[in-house]
Amino acid sequence: MKRELNIEEMWRVDREPLTHVENADLMPLPAPLDIVEKDRSWAPLSPQATKKYECGLDDTCAVSVRQPESPEEEKRLVATFLSGLDKLFMKENNWTFLQPLLLTMEHCTRCQTCADACHVFEASGRNELYRPAFRSEILRRLYFKYVKHGGLLSAWQHGDIQVNWPLVARLIELSYRCNLCRRCAQTCPIGADNGLVAHELRKLFSQEMGISAKEIHEQGSMLQLKVGSSTGMSPEVVKDNIAFIDEDISERTGIEIHTPWDVEGADVLLIHNAGEIMAWPENPGAFALILTMAGVKWTMSSELAAYDSINYGLWYDDAQFARVALKHAEAARKLKVKKIVIGECGHAHKALCVIADRLLGGDLNIPRESSLTLLRDVVMSGKIKLDAARNDFPVTLHDPCNVVRLMGVVEPQREVLRLICPQFREMEPHGVNNYCCGGGSGFAIMSGLNFPDWRFHVSGRKKLQQVLQAFSDCLEPETPKYLCAPCSNCKGQFRDMLAYYKLWDQNRILYGGLVELIVNAMADVKPGFIEWEWR
Amino acid sequence: MTVAVYVGIYLGFLIFLIGCVRRVIQYARAPIHLRWELYPVPHEEPGRVAHGGSYFESSDWWTQPRHFNWRGELRAMIPEILFLKGLWEFNRGLWYASFLFHFGLYCTIASMVLVVGQVIMSAAVAGWTNGLGGLAVAGGYRVTGYAALLLTLAGALALLWRRMRDAELKNFTSPADIFNLVFFILTYCILGAGYCLRPEGAASVTSIARGVLTFDIKAEVAPMIGFGLVLASVLIAYIPLTHMAHFIAKYFTYHAVRWDDRANLRGGKIETAVAGYLRYKPNWAAKHVGATGEKTWAEIATANPAREVRK
Numbered sequence: 036m037k038r039e040l041n042i043e044e045m046w047r048v049d050r051e052p053l054t055h056v057e058n059a060d061l062m063p064l065p066a067p068l069d070i071v072e073k074d075r076s077w078a079p080l081s082p083q084a085t086k087k088y089e090c091g092l093d094d095t096c097a098v099s100v101r102q103p104e105s106p107e108e109e110k111r112l113v114a115t116f117l118s119g120l121d122k123l124f125m126k127e128n129n130w131t132f133l134q135p136l137l138l139t140m141e142h143c144t145r146c147q148t149c150a151d152a153c154h155v156f157e158a159s160g161r162n163e164l165y166r167p168a169f170r171s172e173i174l175r176r177l178y179f180k181y182v183k184h185g186g187l188l189s190a191w192q193h194g195d196i197q198v199n200w201p202l203v204a205r206l207i208e209l210s211y212r213c214n215l216c217r218r219c220a221q222t223c224p225i226g227a228d229n230g231l232v233a234h235e236l237r238k239l240f241s242q243e244m245g246i247s248a249k250e251i252h253e254q255g256s257m258l259q260l261k262v263g264s265s266t267g268m269s270p271e272v273v274k275d276n277i278a279f280i281d282e283d284i285s286e287r288t289g290i291e292i293h294t295p296w297d298v299e300g301a302d303v304l305l306i307h308n309a310g311e312i313m314a315w316p317e318n319p320g321a322f323a324l325i326l327t328m329a330g331v332k333w334t335m336s337s338e339l340a341a342y343d344s345i346n347y348g349l350w351y352d353d354a355q356f357a358r359v360a361l362k363h364a365e366a367a368r369k370l371k372v373k374k375i376v377i378g379e380c381g382h383a384h385k386a387l388c389v390i391a392d393r394l395l396g397g398d399l400n401i402p403r404e405s406s407l408t409l410l411r412d413v414v415m416s417g418k419i420k421l422d423a424a425r426n427d428f429p430v431t432l433h434d435p436c437n438v439v440r441l442m443g444v445v446e447p448q449r450e451v452l453r454l455i456c457p458q459f460r461e462m463e464p465h466g467v468n469n470y471c472c473g474g475g476s477g478f479a480i481m482s483g484l485n486f487p488d489w490r491f492h493v494s495g496r497k498k499l500q501q502v503l504q505a506f507s508d509c510l511e512p513e514t515p516k517y518l519c520a521p522c523s524n525c526k527g528q529f530r531d532m533l534a535y536y537k538l539w540d541q542n543r544i545l546y547g548g549l550v551e552l553i554v555n556a557m558a559d560v561k562p563g564f565i566e567w568e569w570r
Numbered sequence: 571m572t573v574a575v576y577v578g579i580y581l582g583f584l585i586f587l588i589g590c591v592r593r594v595i596q597y598a599r600a601p602i603h604l605r606w607e608l609y610p611v612p613h614e615e616p617g618r619v620a621h622g623g624s625y626f627e628s629s630d631w632w633t634q635p636r637h638f639n640w641r642g643e644l645r646a647m648i649p650e651i652l653f654l655k656g657l658w659e660f661n662r663g664l665w666y667a668s669f670l671f672h673f674g675l676y677c678t679i680a681s682m683v684l685v686v687g688q689v690i691m692s693a694a695v696a697g698w699t700n701g702l703g704g705l706a707v708a709g710g711y712r713v714t715g716y717a718a719l720l721l722t723l724a725g726a727l728a729l730l731w732r733r734m735r736d737a738e739l740k741n742f743t744s745p746a747d748i749f750n751l752v753f754f755i756l757t758y759c760i761l762g763a764g765y766c767l768r769p770e771g772a773a774s775v776t777s778i779a780r781g782v783l784t785f786d787i788k789a790e791v792a793p794m795i796g797f798g799l800v801l802a803s804v805l806i807a808y809i810p811l812t813h814m815a816h817f818i819a820k821y822f823t824y825h826a827v828r829w830d831d832r833a834n835l836r837g838g839k840i841e842t843a844v845a846g847y848l849r850y851k852p853n854w855a856a857k858h859v860g861a862t863g864e865k866t867w868a869e870i871a872t873a874n875p876a877r878e879v880r881k
Contacts, residue, residue: 039737039740040741041740041741042741115855118855119854119855122852122853122854126600126601126847126850127850127851127852127853128850128852128853128854130601130603130847130850130867131603131604132603132604132606133600133601133603134597134600134601134602134603134822134826134827135603135606135823135827137596137597137600138597138819138822138823138827139823141813141819142813142815142816142819142820142823143813144813144816145739145742145743145747146657146661146664146668147661147738147739147742148656148657148660148661148664150738151660151661152660163741168742169741172741172742191744191745191746192744192746192812193744193746194744217608220608220828221608222656222659222660222661223656224654224656224657224660224661225816225819225820225823226819226820226822226823226824226827226828227823228606228823228827231606241856242854242855242856242859243854243855243856244855244856245855245856245857245858252858257858257875257876258876259876260874260875260876260877261876261877352859354854354858354859354860354861354870354871355858357867357870357871358871358872358873358874361871361872374630388626389605389607390604390605390606391604392604392605392833392834393602393604393605393834393840393841393844394604394844394871395834396834396836396841396844396845397836397841400834400835400836400841402630402631402632404626404629404630404631405626408626408627408628408629409629411629412629439609439622440608440609440622441607441608441609442609442624442626443607443609443610443611443614443618443622443623443624443625443626443627443831444623444624444626444627445609445621445622445623445627446618446621446623446627447627466621466622467609467610467621467622468622
């Protein structure tokens with residue numbers, strides 16, 4: 036049940052959760068999910084989990100940090116944390132984000148304007164723990180006390196804090212209760228950035244303490260650097276899978292396609308999120324078809340990591356981030372392509388086009404752009420014949436935060452949808468003011484313990500509300516509806532969340548990418564590319 | 571008394587200046603960070619600003635000339651600086667108090683500038699004070715002065731009320747936040763009371779300003795005004811030591827972070843600066859980072875811990 040929560044409770048020495056979220060506390064949803072009693076209940080953490088892991092924050096556990104075995108180990112961990120805290124504010128260790136971090140630490144006026152912008156805070160029923168400034172306030176107090184070595188005067192000015200293992204353990208978990216969508220930063224009158232705070236905390240835990248969510252580190256960036264993709268696909272396997280997709284798409288569409296691999300001097304190196312190849316093969320297949328039909332000279336690369344655009348380091352670790360970004364750029368350099376085009380993956384867009392921009396110098400600075408602009412150009416060029424009547428069903432667009440608010444690619448996807456989807460309708464708000472799907476910053480792939488319950492009930496709730504509102508005039512199952520989400524992580528979140536609430540089974544809300552809609556509207560393709568089957 | 575007031579004013583402004591310059595240097599000298607902009611970026615092309623688009627919306631954007639849209643940037647900056655537009659949009663409840671307070675401070679600055687202008691013009695132009703210009707400026711600093719007093723006090727009181735009564739701010743209000751607002755209220759009250767209750771023959775505002783500018787100690791500063799001025803000087807000196815120096819931070823958070831969409835060009839300044847940062851030697855302790863304190867960022871970024879583990 037929601038209750039008042041003081042910051043001082045963060046260093047409470049017991050392992051009892053600081054808060055407990057109940058369905059009745061949550062932001063109400065529209066029909067057909069408007070009856071609280073019918074909302075799904077949460078799976079409680081098992082006694083084994085609470086005994087083994089640090090679960091003292093709330094009802095869930097995202098990182099699953101093992102409980103220390105002795106007071107000495109706790110002391111060592113706290114010392115490591117404090118040493119990492121220092122490093123976060125040293126240019127040698129953190130030149131990458133030092134300036135914005137300092138500005139955020141020293142100038143927040145704690146006015147709480149950010150709170151109303153945060154979907155997690157709102158959806159949780161304004162639970163104090165999820166207030167965006169709550170996490171930042173803790174780091175701010177730590178900064179003034181332990182980095183600036185403030186004494187009593189500083190505590191009077193900025194608030195006091197006590198560091199112990201329970202605080203550090205809770206802070207680890209709390210850094211994974213933010214989607215890093217930065218909607219809060221967009222509204223801050225000063226320009227302070229709570230999303231950055233969560234990002235920097237995750238970096239501290241990863242880069243100094245070696246602590247991060249296993250799905251994004253061991254099974255994510257490390258696996259990608261080891262075999263080439265976080266899906267586990269080696270270059271041989273990915274080529275096999277793509278060949279199978281080519282065959283399938285050729286059969287379904289009646290147009291022969293062959294994905295080109297490692298073509299030197301191609302105009303475009305297309306990098307997909309490899310998750311698409313595994314989970315939504317029609318997406319890379321549709322890309323191949325569109326590019327082939329449009330006569331684009333393109334290729335994919337079978338170099339290590341270069342056939343998977345994901346870069347999970349973006350969410351938690353600068354070293355891992357730089358390593359993967361360099362691998363992408365090196366593959367493009369090797370093939371002497373004119374540009375890299377990122378497939379439908381939001382975080383890959385931001386990672387390679389925006390954040391990595393200043394890391395890629397000299398001949399690694401190969402132009403990079405969004406596939407959405409390329410698709411818009413292809414569609415508008417008239418090179419492919421389109422029949423909008425084939426897409427005559429309700430369509431709404433989810434804006435991936437990394438593509439809109441964090442990169443400014445807003446209109447190209449809309450130009451396409453307005454042309455090929457007669458029943459296109461916007462969510463409100465949309466574009467740069469969008470809400471995160473709730474799977475951002477790695478949540479969509481984090482499914483340990485009961486974390487999915489939290490991300491569907493809390494972090495995904497605002498988006499769920501938007502989707503239901505966008506389709507409120509046609510919720511009946513007789514009308515198939517298409518939620519266009521041009522981002523793999525967002526699709527992962529929608530797949531899980533729509534299934535959780537049975538919105539495909541009962542209301543026929545399907546999700547998918549943009550390219551599928553384009554191919555579905557192509558006049559030269561056999562009708563029915565979108566199969567209206569749940570994946 | 572007069573000397574003490576003058577010294578207070580000199581010291582107050584000096585410390586304020588040093589504090590502000592120190593902060594500016596601290597932020598300006600920080601390394602160029604990785605891109606972290608937030609859209610909308612108002613200096614984008616006018617057609618894109620409305621929907622928050624960027625140059626990434628154009629295919630082959632690197633081949634196209636870029637035009638810095640000054641008009642767009644000013645259209646975002648001026649309402650933000652003068653009227654706190656962001657707060658109006660996103661936190662209307664706070665805007666009323668905050669706008670009163672900040673506009674009161676702007677009026678304070680305007681009044682001070684007009685007083686100083688009056689002193690300078692009086693010295694430079696014979697008969698200025700009783701001429702049309704002098705009377706207009708005198709009217710100006712009186713109006714802005716009264717407005718400053720009323721608006722700042724009303725704003726500070728409203729902000730104090732909110733800090734003390736709003737349950738949502740409980741976790742986020744330190745004793746210093748209360749102190750800062752009380753400090754403003756006290757200072758403006760004493761200055762206002764001192765001005766209204768000044769004895770006959772006491773130095774006028776322009777006389778005091780003239781005295782401060784020329785260190786002429788003949789002016790008889792009334793005790794309450796003198797005390798108010800010393801208090802105001804302490805307040806001015808105190809501002810850069812606190813988060814109230816956000817007028818400095820805001821320049822950087824907007825221009826160097828939120829709106830900094832400069833692309834890294836081959837052979838450009840950013841590339842040169844980052845090449846230098848890549849020679850830094852970090853000492854992060856986690857094993858996968860592989861930082862020994864001897865390896866550079868460039869060496870760390872080109873290493874592959876996953877492949878090394880396999881060996």
